[in-house]
Amino acid sequence: MNDRFSDRVLGWFDVHGRKDLPWQQDISAYRVWVSEIMLQQTQVTTVIPFFERFVARLPTVQALAAADEDTVLHYWTGLGYYARARNLHRSAREIVTNHGGQLPMTLDGLLALPGIGRSTAGAIIAIAGDQRGVILDGNVKRVLARHFAVEGWLGERTVADALWQLADQTTPHQRVADYTQAIMDLGATVCMRQPQCGDCPVQQTCLACRTQTTAQYPGRKPRKEKPVKTTRMLIIENPEGEVLLLQRPPTGLWGGLWSFPECDDQNAFIADHGLTMVEEIALRPFRHSFTHYHLDITPMQVRVDTPNASTVAEASARWVLPQSPPPIGFTRPVTRIFEALYSNSLL
Ligand code: SF4
Known part of the structure; x- marks a missing residue:
């Protein structure tokens, strides 16, 4: 199943995947890291101009570490979730102080930095390090929850554990950088809220599609009125x-x-x-x-x-x-x- 799932996703990516995003050019750990943090709660089209301005003004870890917080927040203004910018800034200073200005390209090393979770670390390792890294961002969760009919709300521990296990099983050992981009793209452009199953490379094995229950996955968070x-x-x-x-x-x-x-x-x-x-x-x-x-x-x-x-x-x-x-x-x-x-x- 693993090879066939990832092969089909990679075959689709070769034809339909996005390969011209700004962080896919001049790939470096720094650029991938900044893009992954910006993409955590924000869509690609919104992120692009912010990313370009940010890396034009702060092109390296060293430049980010040397900037004052007002400058960093200025280039983040409008993106929201400002803790991301403050953590990025703190991490840059830690990388310069403790890692000689190079992002530590191990899961533990990245996880020790402020604001980097397991999925972001996996993406950096896979895309910038071309080592096997596993990701599970919102797009990937949606694809896997539907394809394998994983029930329950994604915020629940048992559901998250099941999805991480599936993410690990479906991630290939070859072409992992491409696969990482591919599975994110598949979620962002085909397996959207209204999935386009007719265009999907894993349609034949997708349990939600076969049972016409795509609307049930991923499971919804129990409703609670916001104060x-x-x-x-x-x-x-x-x-x-x-x-x-x-x-x-x-x-x-x-x-x-x-x-x-x-x-x-x-x-x-x-x-x-x-x-x-x-x-x-x-x-x-x-x-x-x-x-x-x-x-x-x-x-x-x-x-x-x-x-x-x-x-x-x-x-x-x-x-x-x-x-x-x-x-x-x-x-x-x-x-x-x-x-x-x-x-x-x-x-
Ligand atoms: S077949 Fe449809 S529901 Fe299943 S993974 Fe593809 S797009 Fe998503």
Whole structure:
């Protein structure tokens, strides 16, 4: 079964697989690593421009390690899941300090680095190291769960164990780099949410397809309503048209990114920071959804008559001109409000 499954997947890849993605050119462990981290929760088409900008500005492990966190987060702004960027940065520094600037090309060595899990490590080993590495990303899980009719939600330990075992059994010993790309491509372009079974090289042995039960696989996560939290964000504008941003603590939600001050009482915040309010405008609330909860945001535009911007002198505070923002990392609500304020769509 193993050879036949992987042979058919490889035969399909030779004809239909993607071979012109940016990280498939000038292959290096660094480029594969960056692409795999970006692809963890984001689709290929979204990742491509981010990847190209990121490696153009930070082309090596050494360049990434030497960059400051604001620069790294700036090049990640818009991709979301910013812990990925912070872990990438920490790992680069560890690689330079402890591994002579070379990614350790063993499963244990890679797993010891922040942000690299078993599947990402397998992909790096297979694609950049051309050694046998096993992957099980979201696309591969979907293919295997359907082909072998693995029941249950993928987040359950027993289901994950069964899929890892199948991933190991189906991974060949030859052409492992191509196979790794091939099985990911198969999931991304054929075995999608609405599978195109007529175009699939493993259709004849696929249990879900044969029993017309593809919609049942992978099993769904038991439903749970996301809680809703609320916050008020202050868009404090000084007479020069600059707005006040505060840097979030280095860990936790939006760690290290720059965002608007949040508080219940804008009058107290304004007074505490030596500012004088001349006007406040309530903007339309909007929702930002995280994996585990929704955040309902009420933006308040507050104009202050305080020309001396140094009245807010904390190191983690800065005044920013929204029309020409500096190259630092912003939270999604900041980019959204910057865009909206100048097209007035929130007003
Ligand atoms: S036959 Fe259909 S369901 Fe089965 S692996 Fe191929 S695309 Fe997915």
